[in-house]
Amino acid sequence: MSLRKGLIIFILLAFGAGGLNVARSVDKYTIHSLLTADKLKLLLALCVVFAAWIFDAGRFCALSSAANEHVTFSTGIILTWLNYFGSAVTPMQSGGGPFQVYALYKKGVPVGKGIAITLMRTMLTVLILSLTVPAAVLLDPEILAGSKFLKGLVFYVFVIILATWAFIIFTLIRPDLFKKMGKIIILWFRRFNFMRSNRKVINAFKWLDREIDNYILNFRLVFDSGKLYFFAALILSALHLLALFTVLPVLMSAVGLPFQYLQTVAIQAVFMFILYFVPTPGASGVAEGGGALLYSMLMPANMAGIMSIICRFFTDYISIFMGVVVVIKMLGWGVTENLHKGESPDSGALV
Numbered sequence: 001m002s003l004r005k006g007l008i009i010f011i012l013l014a015f016g017a018g019g020l021n022v023a024r025s026v027d028k029y030t031i032h033s034l035l036t037a038d039k040l041k042l043l044l045a046l047c048v049v050f051a052a053w054i055f056d057a058g059r060f061c062a063l064s065s066a067a068n069e070h071v072t073f074s075t076g077i078i079l080t081w082l083n084y085f086g087s088a089v090t091p092m093q094s095g096g097g098p099f100q101v102y103a104l105y106k107k108g109v110p111v112g113k114g115i116a117i118t119l120m121r122t123m124l125t126v127l128i129l130s131l132t133v134p135a136a137v138l139l140d141p142e143i144l145a146g147s148k149f150l151k152g153l154v155f156y157v158f159v160i161i162l163a164t165w166a167f168i169i170f171t172l173i174r175p176d177l178f179k180k181m182g183k184i185i186i187l188w189f190r191r192f193n194f195m196r197s198n199r200k201v202i203n204a205f206k207w208l209d210r211e212i213d214n215y216i217l218n219f220r221l222v223f224d225s226g227k228l229y230f231f232a233a234l235i236l237s238a239l240h241l242l243a244l245f246t247v248l249p250v251l252m253s254a255v256g257l258p259f260q261y262l263q264t265v266a267i268q269a270v271f272m273f274i275l276y277f278v279p280t281p282g283a284s285g286v287a288e289g290g291g292a293l294l295y296s297m298l299m300p301a302n303m304a305g306i307m308s309i310i311c312r313f314f315t316d317y318i319s320i321f322m323g324v325v326v327v328i329k330m331l332g333w334g335v336t337e338n339l340h341k342g343e344s345p346d347s348g349a350l351v
Helices: 003-025 028-035 039-066 073-088 096-106 111-139 148-173 175-191 198-224 227-254 261-275 286-295 301-331 333-340
Strands: none
Touching: 003 286, 003 301, 028 301, 039 073, 039 111, 039 227, 039 301, 073 096, 073 301, 096 111, 111 148, 111 198, 111 227, 111 261, 148 175, 148 198, 175 198, 227 261, 227 301, 261 286, 286 301
């Protein structure tokens, strides 16, 4: 799937699900609540989003320091926006990594270190959610009690998370087998004429060995010499999620809806946990429709649909737009397409 196609699918699904939400739920009370919303609290919600960006950028800086690399705060902000853009145009929100790795590479960070940094950043979020969600469900079983579909989704996500952690542990324990798997894939590509010359295959083997060694080395650096930075990244990851989860209660307060803060956090944690592994670009469609379903546990049905759209606008759409600006100004659309296909314009295959 090309970037343009992914972005178009994201927009169509988001607008389609959003429009359906509006058509099904909006009434006179909804419109009155929106028109009389507290403008200062809407501005506060935007400030909370800025805080989330700051925490995420700080997390990139901390993980880079743990790997003995220096990443400036401004670069951290750019990496944050690139992640939102990449996640919006690829299935299961997995596309941010290559853009971040390339941006780090252009700043002088080796590819192996870039992969370790970005992967660790994602897995910290998944780790926190995988610990928070069971606690949330235990404290409030009604979150999943009314929907077999949601129960199935949560089970599906847990299976994927366990498989992901198992794969990471496997790569760290048996890097030799990991290299063999990579070389088999390279030979498979050659079989289908993606790599015709022996020289390209040999260079690909050398690149693979070098970058896997860097990947393993930098994971060990994080846990051995970078423990304090890793702990700082863990705290910043928790603050990043907390800031994102705070946007909804601020918006509810702005339109005069009562809320219980811990309940809103718990429901959003379950929701984000699911969205990380939804197989549509940026979880579009499911995010808007599923938000209306879950948010109806927190507010009247005639507000749930529109609030899911507004909340997603603050927490995702603004960041995706900033990511598009960064892609166009910093990378260019052609370079971005190459990265999406797994190629580096400077050094052949990137990921």
